[in-house]
Amino acid sequence: MKKKRDYTVDNEQLARFAKALGHPARITIMEFLANQDSCFFGDIHDELPIAKATVSQHLKELKDAGLIQGEIEPPKVRYCVNMKNWNLAKNLFYDFFASECIHGEIHCE
Amino acid sequence: MKKKRDYTVDNEQLARFAKALGHPARITIMEFLANQDSCFFGDIHDELPIAKATVSQHLKELKDAGLIQGEIEPPKVRYCVNMKNWNLAKNLFYDFFASECIHGEIHCE
DNA sequence: ATTATTGTTCGTAACTTTGCGAACAATATA
């Protein structure tokens, strides 16, 4: 029997972030939140071609992945980027893609 | 009825890449391919704690997403990073995360 | 106390993902 390595913690985390971003609605949400001050549920919903129940579901996934957080401001809910985890994701992705720079063309100096 | 925007082509593409990377096995594969010259199926399989049928499946997904390509060198199969699409992915991710630099701490100059 | 606004949760349906072992195909070796 050969010995098989387990996945590293970093790779598990990176995969978790990637998975959370693996839907155009969730990409659109993150992009929107990154460039807005007002980030109420309704504003997000207006950006997306899907029902509010589905939007709520996508927001929950982003929240579970740690990429956003929401706080209730009755009668609305304000969503924001979780900067700590967003930066963690950013760094993991940067390092991931940087490892390819040995072949590199773009973004490698 | 409100008018809802469709997803942009870029966001769809970015989501497709993110989804393809949304599993630790596939992250591990890409990382491995990025840093090796020999990239036979068997070498990849040895890195992963899963059955070869499952490895084959993950490779197929990465291939379908355009991130890798494989060529038969009987009796082996050599897998490699598809640099064109890898760089496209890299750029899409970089731009995606760069949009957050208005709040930024790290990697923003 | 109604009624309206806002967003979540429930229930359901269709589809996709992940994983495995077994069977298979294709070449190389004895």
Add this chain to the structure above:
DNA sequence: TATATTGTTCGCAAAGTTACGAACAATAAT
């Protein structure tokens, strides 16, 4: 021709994803 090596495909099971409308809860306004 038999046998070994390499990797894919098949068939299946269990679990997760995506989507919706309807029902619900919580606050605010009439």
